[in-house]
Amino acid sequence: AQTVTQSQPEMSVQEAETVTLSCTYDTSESNYYLFWYKQPPSRQMILVIRQEAYKQQNATENRFSVNFQKAAKSFSLKISDSQLGDTAMYFCAFMKLGPNAGKSTFGDGTTLTVKP
Amino acid sequence: GAVVSQHPSWVICKSGTSVKIECRSLDFQATTMFWYRQFPKQSLMLMATSNEGSKATYEQGVEKDKFLINHASLTLSTLTVTSAHPEDSSFYICSARVFGGIGQPQHFGDGTRLSIL
Numbered sequence: 001a002q003t004v005t006q007s008q009p010e011m012s013v014q015e016a017e018t019v020t021l022s023c024t025y026d027t028s029e030s031n032y033y034l035f036w037y038k039q040p041p042s043r044q045m046i047l048v049i050r051q052e053a054y055k056q057q058n059a060t061e062n063r064f065s066v067n068f069q070k071a072a073k074s075f076s077l078k079i080s081d082s083q084l085g086d087t088a089m090y091f092c093a094f095m096k097l098g099p100n101a102g103k104s105t106f107g108d109g110t111t112l113t114v115k116p
Numbered sequence: 117g118a119v120v121s122q123h124p125s126w127v128i129c130k131s132g133t134s135v136k137i138e139c140r141s142l143d144f145q146a147t148t149m150f151w152y153r154q155f156p157k158q159s160l161m162l163m164a165t166s167n168e169g170s171k172a173t174y175e176q177g178v179e180k181d182k183f184l185i186n187h188a189s190l191t192l193s194t195l196t197v198t199s200a201h202p203e204d205s206s207f208y209i210c211s212a213r214v215f216g217g218i219g220q221p222q223h224f225g226d227g228t229r230l231s232i233l
Contacts, residue, residue, distance in 0.1 A: 035221055043207065045160075045224035091159065095221075103150065104222060108159045 002027045002094050006107035013082045014115050020067075021077045021110045023092030033095045034068070034075045035104070040088040048090070051075065082114045118144055120212050122225025130233055131202060137195045137228045139210030145190040146212035150222065151183075154207045166193040200232045 003026045013019035025034070036048040051059045051068050058066050063083075067076045079086055092107040119142040127135055139149055147168045152160040164185050165173045172185035182204075184196040193212075197204055207229050211222040 033221075037224075042226075043209075044226045045209065045211070045222075047221045047223075050221055089157070093222075103162065103165060106159050109157075111157065 002029070002096065002105045004092050004094050004105050004107040006090075006092055006110050008110045009108070010111045010113070012113040012115055013079075015082055015084060017082055018078060018080045019082055019112065021079075021090050021092075021112065023075045023077070023107055025073050025075065025092070025094050025105075027073070027094065027096070029096045031097045033097070034066075035093040035095065036064070036066070036075075036077045037091045037093060037106075038086075038088045039091065039109075040085075045091070049077065079112075084114050084116060086112060087114045088112060118214060118223045120210065120223045120225040122210050122228055124228060125226055126229045126231075128231045128233065129200065132199055133232075135197045135200055135230060137197075137208055137210070137230075139193045139195070139212070139225050141191045141212045141223075144212075144214045146193075146214070147190060149187060149193040149210055149212045151185060151193075151195050152209045152211070154209060154227075156207075160209060163195075168193075197230065200230070202232045205230055205232045 005024045032053045034051045038046045038048050049059050049061045049064050063080045065078045089109045089111050091109045093104040095104045121140045123138050149166040151163045154160050163178045166185050166187040168187045174180050187193040209227040211224045214220045
């Protein structure tokens with residue numbers, strides 16, 4: 001079974017600064033996907049970024065980028081130029097491929113507050 | 117694209133009532149949908165995986181007779197909370213994956229806040 005650990009329950013950052021959210025996972029799978037989802041106070045979960053395990057290049061989506069260290073099983077999210085709208089709960093998720101693919105394992109989440 | 121619509125968004129009802137929540141994929145086919153329960157400031161707890169045309173797969177500890185899931189078409193799954201009691205009050209979220217394609221992320225509905233009086 002897979003486990004996903006987010007060791008930072010809460011974090012805060014000043015507007016326009018950079019913040020990094022950590023995520024580690026444990027799996028015996030070699031091929032899988034990792035995701036970061038954002039859940040703002042409105043409660044809808046939104047995909048932030050996706051990383052394919054077989055790709056060494058770190059995924060980037062505008063101000064959001066990841067530091068994927070496969071050997072260390074680490075998948076951190078960096079938010080640059082933080083904006084007030086980034087305030088949300090962030091979940092790291094693991095999804096394996098093959099049989100029973102599609103079911104994701106989520107971390108406990110990190111509540112991020114962006115301060116003006 | 118990949119919009120998931122979940123209704124209702126908020127339900128308040130009396131203890132003993134059965135409540136049905138719908139989850140629809142609006143612009144894609146979803147052979148698999150997932151139902152989660154979430155308590156305030158906590159992670160999503162997977163309740164069951166809903167498969168079109170077959171029985172749902174429930175996670176350990178989830179009562180099948182309490183939480184009835186039906187996935188009758190490629191775009192609709194329903195969760196019925198039968199004889200709901202106050203302890204069933206929670207935020208319920210559905211998600212769906214686009215049919216086909218490797219590594220497709222889950223697309224989530226807006227969630228349903230269920231309050232049992």
